[in-house]
Amino acid sequence: MSTPRGRAASPFRQPKAVWAVAFACVISFMGIGLVDPILPALADSLHATPSQVSLLFSSYLIVTAVAMLFVGWFSSRFGAKRTLIVGLAVIVVFAALAGTTGSINGIVGFRAGWGLGNALFIATSLAVIVASASGGFGGAIILYETALGLGIAVGPLLGGELGAISWRGPFFGVAVLMAVALLATLAFVPSMPKPARPTSPIAPLKALRHRGLLTMGVMALLYNWGFFTMLGYAPYPMKLSAHELGLVFTGWGLLVAAFSVFFAPRLQARFGTAPVLYANLLGLGVVMAVIAAGVDSPTVVIVAVVTSGCFIGINNTLTTQAVMLISPVERPVASSAYGFLRFIGGGLAPFVAGKLADATDLSVPFYLGAATFVLAVPVLASGHGLLRKAEERPEEEPVVTTSLTAVGDPVEAGVPRVIVAVGAHGGAPAIVDAAARLARGTGSPLEVVHVRETVVVEEQAVEPEGAEEARAAVSAHLARLAAHGVTASGQVLTSVGDHAAAGRALAEHAARVGARAVAVGRSPRGPLAQFADGSITSALTHGAACDVLLVDAESAPRRLTRGSLAELRDSSV
Incomplete structure (x- = not known):
């Protein structure tokens, strides 16, 4: 922030x-x-x-x-x-x-x-x-x-x-x-x-009673079935030495990492989680079918396996995001329940593939793997409505990507407000003070907003701060403003994904409440961090229907437009 x-x-x-x-x-x-x-x-x-x-x-x-x-x-x-x-x-x-x-x-x-x-x-x-x-x-x-x-x-x-x-x-x-x-x-x-509070050992199994989490888990089971069929059996038809196989899977691994970290979040932001997963699973089905049909050609198998790294990287990240978006339970419990199902799929696949290969020929396990990728599409579609609701983040939903937790007196509905986005660090008070002057100058109520992020990296998810820490960050600003005679309200939003997902959460909240402007401050996050993890300011500016203003204690607020983002690559909430 x-x-x-x-x-x-x-x-x-x-x-x-x-x-x-x-x-x-x-x-x-x-x-x-x-x-x-x-x-x-x-x-x-x-x-x-x-x-x-x-x-x-x-x-x-x-x-x-x-x-x-x-x-x-x-x-x-x-x-x-x-x-x-x-x-x-x-x-x-x-x-x-x-x-x-x-x-x-x-x-x-x-x-x-x-x-x-x-x-x-x-x-x-x-x-x-x-x-x-x-x-x-x-x-x-x-x-x-x-x-x-x-x-x-x-x-x-x-x-x-x-x-x-x-x-x-x-x-x-x-x-x-x-x-x-x-x-x-x-x-x-x-x-x-x-x-x-210690986690119950049966909490992950209980969590699977939730339809959305179970749906995403079964989809991940089918996906991992196809994935580990390929990983366990593709080396044989390649007919390469250990050194050569290492080079092939290194190329595959580079694509997995690149598409997981850099491409998956951007595709999700552009098209939505479910549409990208549909296309991705179908793409994996095609790749596996190509391996099955060309199992007697080492070149075909090598090219198809390396290419699959693109789809696998995207799927690993977005499936985890889908689980975190749709799950109504604590993140660690959701991760454990999801991990149980997906690893079960990965574990059973090589065993079944081996039996099939022994009884028939080497192409059959790959055809089955292609079928499981394709079958995952209707399974995902059965939970499409739940996933769409989670991405739309309705205010009445208590546990969603941007669930709202009010802090302080709420702003009256229909009154245009100035929102200031803040983080829990020493530089935030100056940003809040600058936004307070802007709100006073425009005759608008001030709302202090903090985004509590759930960060997804490939198949792992983590919450860097707890709900109480996030509330305390906002409450501290409200108390300080009140001591200076400034009235303000506060909100805690949540986001799932990369750093830019927090910017999209801010933009959606601003549109939902009809904000006059959103004020943000500069960040010391360098170009590498913003490229890898996304920029809140860029995502906010591209998604907001109102003005986005860069504020600080040393100069007048500056309006950010899409054209000016190139000049402000070093600015992020």
Whole structure:
């Protein structure tokens, strides 16, 4: 939100705790792609069939799915740092054991233990990074996105290089790197307070009684079925060495990361969540059908797999956004319920695909994967109305993307107001004071608005601040204004998505209440942060039906227009 003038803060200037967890995130994101280049080598070296090797994915993902039901309870009971440490330690032990075994069944079993550690880690890593960050959560999100991109892209490359030496190499490599991350976490990450109220271990299952969350979860199950069918079986028809497979999946991983972080939020803002998901799922169905039809041509399979990275990156982000938009329960509970269903789909798919491939031929699992992508479309359509309502953010809906929580005396309906958008930081009072002078000069009531964001990065979501913190930020401004004889009201909005989603929430609120103008301040968020995570000011200016004014304590308010945005790339709420 609004911040004072000043030099742009670097998202990479963070405490050691953030860097320690970010390093662990890179290694964690390597986890799945790391083993893809060695799948054919495993089959040859251990005299196993592709269906037996595919159980590496099934055991890993099914255990992750079941564990997702309990990680919220575990974290709320033992704290985020202990959860991270236990997760990292479990990954280190089971990755090393997988490298020492001499049978495919041993690897499958140890990958199951690895899945338990992964569930504990991914459930808390983003929240710990955000909580440990300095200078606001924006920089922490950029760092997490960077870790995601590096992990997804470098995982197959490292797996290919180590796998060219021995199929055991990737497993030992993960064990060593995660051990380093474990030591860094022990040394640099401080203990964090536990939630005031522990999460019930059955809360995720209860949450699935909500139709919208269940619909999105089943859609994610079908999507992950197709996704992990491709990931588990595409390496075989490519007929490449471990090194070459690593390069192919590195290209795939780069597209996944780029489309997840940069393209998905922009497409969602332009067309809406559901329309993009419909087109995306159909696109994945076509890609899988191409793989099935061209399974005897390595070139066709390679091109199709790399291309699928675009669709997968978009789908991972927007499916998570859809879950967060539509869910009526707390974000961690929604994430656990959703994670349970999607990982179940990913775990069952390689097992079923293996049975089908053994009984028929290698094209059949890919045709089934294409069918599950297409089947996900009518499942999503069955919840279209709920998702549309959530995106429209009606005022009467208590838990939606921009649910409104009044703070102070409300402005009388139909009276044009001046809205000032603020954040919980030291520079906000000057912005509020400047907006108060503007409101007084135009004879308009003043409304102080704060947006509480739910940030979605690929398949993870986090709330950097709680509801009470957001209310306290607005209440503090109202109390200070009242002490100076200025009457004002306040609102807390919520948004789901990237940073720009908060700007769209502001624009929609301003249109809903018929605001005269929205005042915003400058931000030290640099061009990198705005490019990666979006700009509130840009989104607000493009979406607002009223004037958007840049205010500060040193100069007269300046009206922002679409044409002037190029001059104000460094301004953001």
